[in-house]
Amino acid sequence: MKWDEFFVTGDPLIYGADVSIALTTVGILFYLTYFKKWKWLWTEWITTVDHKKLGIMYIAAAVLMMFRGGVDALLMRVQLATPDAKFLDSQHYNEIFTTHGTIMIIFMAMPFLIGLINVVIPLQIGARDVAFPYLNAVSFWTFFIGAMLFNISFVIGGSPSAGWTSYMPLAGNELSPGPGQNYYLLGLQIAGIGTLLTGINFLVTILKMRAPGMTLFRMPMFTWSALVTMVIIVFAFPILTIALALMTFDRLFGAHFFTLQGAGMDMLWANLFWLWGHPEVYIVILPAFGMFSEIISAFSRKTLFGYKAMVWAMVIIAAYSFMVWVHHFFTMGSGALVNSVFSITTMIIGIPTGIKIFNWLFTMYKGRISFTTPMLWSLGFIINFVIGGVTGVMLAMAAADYQYHNTYFLIAHFHYVLIGGTVYACFAGLIYWYPKMFGHRLNERIGKWVFWLFNIGFNVCFFPQFLLGFDGMPRRVYTYSAASGWGPLNMVSTIGGFVMGLAFLLFVYCLYYSFRYAKREVAGDPWGVGRTLEWATTSTVPPHYNFAVIPTVTGLDPVETFRNQKIDTKPKLADLKPIHMPDYSGVPFVMAVFFFIAGFGLVFEWYWMGIVGLIGVFITMIIRSFDRNEGFYVGLEEIKETERINE
Amino acid sequence: MAHEEVHDHDTPLEYRTETTRLNILGFWIFLGAEIALFSTLFATYMALMYRTGSGPSPTELFELKGVLIETFLLLTSSFTCGIAIHESRRQNRKGIFIWMIITLLLGAGFLVFEIKEFIEYVHEGATIGTSAYWSAFFTIVGTHGLHVTIGIFWIILILIQVARRGLTPQTSSKVFISSLYWHFLDVVWIFILTAVYLTGMVLR
Numbered sequence: 001m002k003w004d005e006f007f008v009t010g011d012p013l014i015y016g017a018d019v020s021i022a023l024t025t026v027g028i029l030f031y032l033t034y035f036k037k038w039k040w041l042w043t044e045w046i047t048t049v050d051h052k053k054l055g056i057m058y059i060a061a062a063v064l065m066m067f068r069g070g071v072d073a074l075l076m077r078v079q080l081a082t083p084d085a086k087f088l089d090s091q092h093y094n095e096i097f098t099t100h101g102t103i104m105i106i107f108m109a110m111p112f113l114i115g116l117i118n119v120v121i122p123l124q125i126g127a128r129d130v131a132f133p134y135l136n137a138v139s140f141w142t143f144f145i146g147a148m149l150f151n152i153s154f155v156i157g158g159s160p161s162a163g164w165t166s167y168m169p170l171a172g173n174e175l176s177p178g179p180g181q182n183y184y185l186l187g188l189q190i191a192g193i194g195t196l197l198t199g200i201n202f203l204v205t206i207l208k209m210r211a212p213g214m215t216l217f218r219m220p221m222f223t224w225s226a227l228v229t230m231v232i233i234v235f236a237f238p239i240l241t242i243a244l245a246l247m248t249f250d251r252l253f254g255a256h257f258f259t260l261q262g263a264g265m266d267m268l269w270a271n272l273f274w275l276w277g278h279p280e281v282y283i284v285i286l287p288a289f290g291m292f293s294e295i296i297s298a299f300s301r302k303t304l305f306g307y308k309a310m311v312w313a314m315v316i317i318a319a320y321s322f323m324v325w326v327h328h329f330f331t332m333g334s335g336a337l338v339n340s341v342f343s344i345t346t347m348i349i350g351i352p353t354g355i356k357i358f359n360w361l362f363t364m365y366k367g368r369i370s371f372t373t374p375m376l377w378s379l380g381f382i383i384n385f386v387i388g389g390v391t392g393v394m395l396a397m398a399a400a401d402y403q404y405h406n407t408y409f410l411i412a413h414f415h416y417v418l419i420g421g422t423v424y425a426c427f428a429g430l431i432y433w434y435p436k437m438f439g440h441r442l443n444e445r446i447g448k449w450v451f452w453l454f455n456i457g458f459n460v461c462f463f464p465q466f467l468l469g470f471d472g473m474p475r476r477v478y479t480y481s482a483a484s485g486w487g488p489l490n491m492v493s494t495i496g497g498f499v500m501g502l503a504f505l506l507f508v509y510c511l512y513y514s515f516r517y518a519k520r521e522v523a524g525d526p527w528g529v530g531r532t533l534e535w536a537t538t539s540t541v542p543p544h545y546n547f548a549v550i551p552t553v554t555g556l557d558p559v560e561t562f563r564n565q566k567i568d569t570k571p572k573l574a575d576l577k578p579i580h581m582p583d584y585s586g587v588p589f590v591m592a593v594f595f596f597i598a599g600f601g602l603v604f605e606w607y608w609m610g611i612v613g614l615i616g617v618f619i620t621m622i623i624r625s626f627d628r629n630e631g632f633y634v635g636l637e638e639i640k641e642t643e644r645i646n647e
Numbered sequence: 648m649a650h651e652e653v654h655d656h657d658t659p660l661e662y663r664t665e666t667t668r669l670n671i672l673g674f675w676i677f678l679g680a681e682i683a684l685f686s687t688l689f690a691t692y693m694a695l696m697y698r699t700g701s702g703p704s705p706t707e708l709f710e711l712k713g714v715l716i717e718t719f720l721l722l723t724s725s726f727t728c729g730i731a732i733h734e735s736r737r738q739n740r741k742g743i744f745i746w747m748i749i750t751l752l753l754g755a756g757f758l759v760f761e762i763k764e765f766i767e768y769v770h771e772g773a774t775i776g777t778s779a780y781w782s783a784f785f786t787i788v789g790t791h792g793l794h795v796t797i798g799i800f801w802i803i804l805i806l807i808q809v810a811r812r813g814l815t816p817q818t819s820s821k822v823f824i825s826s827l828y829w830h831f832l833d834v835v836w837i838f839i840l841t842a843v844y845l846t847g848m849v850l851r
Contacts, residue, residue, distance in 0.1 A: 131669045196680060204673045234676060238684035246691065249786065254776035256700070257691065257786075263700035263779045268691065275687075625804055628817075 008158055011092065013075075018155055047584040049133035050544055051118045054140045056437050058115025059430065061144055065108040066504070068151065072100035074501055077461075081494035083482040093478035094161035095180070099154065101164030105284065106188060107147040109418065112426045113287040114143075114198055117226045120433055121202060123534035123542060124220050126211025126550050131204040133582045134629070139194040139201065141592035146191025149599045153183035157603065160184040163476065165273060166247070168258035168266040173251050179603045185248045186599040192240050193595075199233030202226055211533065213553035217311070220532040221297075221304055225290025228314045229283050232321060236279035243272035252605060267332065274325035282321040285417065286314055288425030289356060292378045295432050296360050298529045299375040300367025303557055306359040313352035320349045330401045339398035346396035353389060357382060370529070373447035377428035380455045384420030388413060391466065406476075409469025412462045419458055427451075427507075435526045436534060439541045440518040446510040450503050457499025464489040464496075524569075531557035536569050543642045545579045545634050573645055579634040587627075591620035659736050661820035674824045678831050685835050688787040689842055696846075700778035705847035708768055714844045717760045718836065721795075724753035725833035732826045738814050743822060747806055750829065754799050761792050784843065791839055794832050801825060 008014050032038050045053060075096050079088045088096065122130055130136050153159045157179035162171035171181050206227045210219065219227070247269065249255035256262030258269040297304040304310065326334055326342040334342075360382060369375065391413040395404050404410055427450075435441050473486050480486050525535035536551050536559050537543075548571040555561060562569055598613025639645075654663050661667050699705075728750040734742025765785070768774075775785045805821045812818055 132673060200673050200676045200680070203676055204669055208669055208672060234680045235683045238680050239687045242684060242687040242691070246782075246786065249775065249782065255782035255786070256776065256779045257695070257782050259779075261700075262702075262777070262782075263695075263698035264782075265694060265698065265779060268694055272687065272691070622804060625821075626808065 006156060008155055013092075014155060021155065042586070043584070046589050047137075047586045049129070049137045049582050049584055051122050051130050051133065051136060052437065052542065052544075054136055055115045055118030055120075057140055058111045058118060058143070059437075061147065062108050062112035062115060062426075065103050065111070065147060065151075069100050069103040069108055070501060070504060072096045072103070074497055076100065077494040077497040079478060080480075080490050082491065083480055083484070083487045085479055088478060090478045091161060094163075094476075095154070095159035097476060098160050098163050098184070099150075102150065102160070102184065102188070103147075104418075105164065105280070106191060107143075107150065109284040109422045109426075110195065111143055111147075112430075113229075113284060113422070114139075114195075116291065116426070116429045116433065117202065117222075117229075117287060119437055120429075120534055121223055121226050122205065122209070123436065123537065123546055124223050124532050125206060125209060125214060126533045126536075126547060126553070127205060127209040128546050128550075128579065129582065130201050131209060132201045134585060134588065134624070135197050135201050137585065137588035138591060139197045141588045142194035142197075142595055143191045145592040145596045146187045146189070146194065146599070149190060149596055149603070150183055150187030153180060153187075157183065165277070166269075167273075168247070168250075168264075168269040169260050171247065171269075172259055179605075182248070182251060182603040182605075185244050185251070186603050189241065189244045189248070190595050190599050192237055192244070195233060196237040196241070199230045199237065203230040203234060206230070211550050211553050217308065218553055218556055221293035221307070221310055222287070222290035222532075224311050225286045225293070225314060228318045229286045232279045232283050232286075232318050235322070236276050236283070239272060240276040240280075243269065243276065246272075248602070252602065267329075270329055270332065271325065274328045275322070277328065278325045279318075279321040281418075282317060284422045286317065288381075288422050288429075289314065291425045291429040291432070292360065292381055293363075294532065295374045295378050295428055296363050297557075298432075298527065298531055299370050299372055299378075300364045301369075301529060302363055302367040303531075303560075304359070305362035305365075306355070307556065309355055310359055313355045316352045317349060320345060320352075324349065327396060327398075327401075330398045331405045336398075343396055343398040347393055350389065350393050350396075357386060357389075372527070373442070373444055373451055374428040374432040376448065376451045377424045377431070380451065381420060381424040381428070384416055384424070384455075384458070388416030388420050392417065404469060406474050407469035408465040408473045408475060411475050412465035412469060415462045415465075419462075427454075432527070433534070435521050435540050436542065438515075440514060440520050441526055442514045443510055443518060446506065446513060450507045450510060453506060454500055454503035457496045457501075457503055459496070461493050461496025461500060464493045468493075525559065531560045533558055535559045536562065538570060538643050545581055545639075548579075548639050548643050549575045571643055571645065573640070576636055576639055576645075578636060579639065580631055581634055582631045583629055585624075585627075585629075587620050587624055591617055594620060659819070659823075660738065660814060660816050661823045664816045667816045667820035670820055671824060671827075674827060678827065681831065685787075685790075685838070688783075688790060689838065692783040692787050692843065695779040695783040698779040699781070702777035702781060703771065703773050705780070705784065708771055708773055709844060709848050711844075711848065713760055713764050714840065717757050717764075718840055720753045720757040720760070721833055721836050724750045724757070725830055727753065728826050728829045732823060735814070735819055735822050738819075740809065740814055743809060743814075744806060747802060747822075751799050751802060754795055754829075758792060758795055758799075761788070765789075788839060788843065791832065791835055794828075794835075798825070798828055798832060802829070 007018075032041060045057065048054060075088065076093065079085050079093055118130075118136070122128070160166070160171075160176070160180040160183055162176050162181060162184075166181065166184060169175060171184075206219070206223060246255070246257040250257050250259055250264075256264040258264050258266050260266065293304055293310060324342055324346045326338060327346045330339050330342075360378075391409070395401055395410065395413060431442050431447060468486055468489050471486065471489075473480065473484070480490075521540040524530075524537045524539060526540060527535075530536075533551060533553070534542075537547060551558065551569060561567070594613050594616030596613070598610050598617060601607065601609025601611075601613055661671065727746050731743050731746035731750060734746060765788075768781075773781045773784075775782050802825050805818070805825055809818045809822065
């Protein structure tokens with residue numbers, strides 16, 4: 001392979017990206033060296049097993065990926081703003097919509113939510129960390145390295161271009177030659193390992209490590225949503241693992257699972273992909289539901305309406321998430337009977353979802369609502385999500401779907417649920433729990449500007465796409481003729497997209513502004529309306545052991561109870577005991593580096609490199625197995641100092 | 648945290664600390680994920696069961712004898728693995744070594760026959776690239792074989808730790824967890840025997 005095949009060449013946009021990547025890298029290296037931050041980076045972050053730090057790293061990576069995926073989106077919108085535009089050629093456009101979809105789902109939405117789950121869930125259930133802190137670090141680093149592997153594709157070797165669904169035979173060797181599709185397969189495979197481990201980890205954590213008195217039906221709703229999500233992850237991700245492996249065998253070893261030759265079955269890929277893919281959309285929406293439940297209840301100053309109904313609604317949604325996958329390809333010849341069955345199961349999911357919407361509304365009814373930014377995002381969510389949900393039921397009707405399928409109507413629908421649901425939750429949750437991570441709140445005035453800009457930009461961008469869909473504009477086309485009449489609405493949509501981009505930049509500015517000027521909070525509950533245990537720690541940023549003394553729970557909303565009954569939660573000297581905590585370890589990071597080497601080798605079919613990488617992975621596992629990992633004790637002196645307890 | 652716990656004499660070592668109890672539950676959940684993984688492979692195999700294309704059909708190549716030997720070896724190894732856990736509960740280190748090593752030898756024997764079988768099929772013109780059927784066959788049986796291989800190396804590493812550190816809650820939980828894994832592979836094999844070999848020989 002020559003070097004000009006190794007690096008992507010010939011496109012000024014890519015050269016621009018090369019330069020900016022090089023400059024950013026040099027800038028980071030310079031910063032770390034000049035300010036002598038290498039040791040700090042290694043000891044405080046890279047080797048950490050603390051769930052709060054890992055959560056922050058997940059969120060930081062997700063925001064970075066939101067930027068990358070967002071730039072992809074804006075490039076597409078520029079190309080589509082006018083008819084017959086020449087900004088991107090067809091191949092480049094295909095690559096960009098593929099990476100946009102994959103990055104936003106796998107490397108933005110999921111890690112953002114998993115990051116918030118990491119930060120909040122152990123605090124919410126009154127635990128000192130997760131069940132397997134080391135495994136948690138492995139999860140983060142495999143996700144991160146998988147994301148990096150996928151992301152370098154656009155400068156080294158070329159990006160995948162078969163869509164995030166990678167339907168066969170389009171994604172096969174004949175129609176997608178070169179390393180691009182391999183990046184998709186290996187990047188997702190490595191990141192998927194991390195997600196599965198997260199599923200196991202949090203399932204055990206939530207089942208076994210709750211504070212005394214916290215029965216299952218006293219768990220906060222976000223914890224419930226995380227629990228249900230983890231069950232879905234554990235059963236859905238192995239399907240993706242296998243599907244990706246089979247396509248890898250097709251492409252690398254000449255197998256015939258999904259090929260047209262050798263009696264392969266291309267529709268088998270579509271079925272396996274969506275057998276994972278549909279549960280996946282509930283993996284990214286259920287935690288969002290959980291967060292909105294917390295925020296709406298807190299800022300309405302009322303207990304969540306219909307707690308048990310909320311729980312059962314999520315359980316039913318989780319069960320049905322595995323029974324609706326065919327609705328993604330009603331038009332691909334499943335037949336009337338099969339289509340009818342899946343049409344009905346899909347519509348049934350609307351019922352528990354509707355229950356949840358009404359429960360949020362009833363929670364607010366007669367509540368004393370404060371319109372803080374997290375609450376604004378929650379209110380915006382309810383309206384946008386209803387639009388997304390109702391259009392979803394329209395799409396669920398198999399006969400009508402023949403009209404909507406593959407048009408911009410579908411694009412608009414799933415952006416209304418994924419952005420209106422998941423992204424709004426990411427903003428709401430990040431702002432709400434921001435003081436738990438950094439010790440200060442985000443500026444409310446800028447935050448409200450961000451919300452209104454984003455909310456208006458979002459609707460201006462995506463509502464016209466419903467109309468374009470009705471008008472027959474197909475998705476995944478890189479351009480269209482002026483005669484089609486789609487030009488004006490596309491221009492409106494592009495303007496909306498750029499307003500969203502502006503909102504994102506303003507949000508980043510808000511992070512900086514608040515870091516510089518926001519008041520540093522001291523007490524555990526800076527909002528003053530917290531109801532769940534994460535607000536019961538003595539300081540805003542919980543110390544590494546979370547709780548000096550694990551609180552006892554007597555019902556729902558324990559912090560609300562402490563507040564009403566004026567119970568002092570400050571730990572007493574007599575109750576303090578040394579706290580056992582796990583050791584930090586650099587092995588997960590090293591393991592992820594070997595995963596990267598293995599993945600990169602397989603992408604280019606350099607098998608020696610793949611083997612070297614895999615051997616490295618096994619060696620790190622052996623090192624871990626022989627490690628006694630006894631952990632350490634946090635002494636009384638340190639606890640007394642952290643908690644400011646005087647003798 | 649662990650050292651404060653009080654246990655009666657009957658509590659197995661591996662259940663005496665919080666960490667090891669969590670590890671065992673975590674591994675049970677991992678096995679749940681493994682069931683989903685193998686279910687996907689079985690579904691794939693069944694979808695491609697009659698898609699042999701221009702390649703040979705399994706009825707032409709399958710031979711009952713080798714498969715029965717493999718089955719016998721693996722099922723016996725599951726039994727000896729159970730005895731090893733029995734010895735672990737009696738805190739008899741020597742017993743663990745004897746029965747685990749027998750288990751591993753039987754597992755290795757299983758692998759030898761499986762590899763021989765694969766080589767034979769390749770010689771007779773059935774490889775992973777022959778047809779959709781053979782892709783599915785080699786993938787599902789190979790994935791199981793890979794699990795057995797990893798299991799053998801893993802258990803060897805655990806036995807080294809038992810030899811060095813003696814039976815502690817940590818080491819005995821590792822022995823116990825690896826036995827769960829080994830029994831699981833046995834169960835998967837029974838499904839492979841039924842869905843792949845017996846079905847392949849009879850239903851065609």
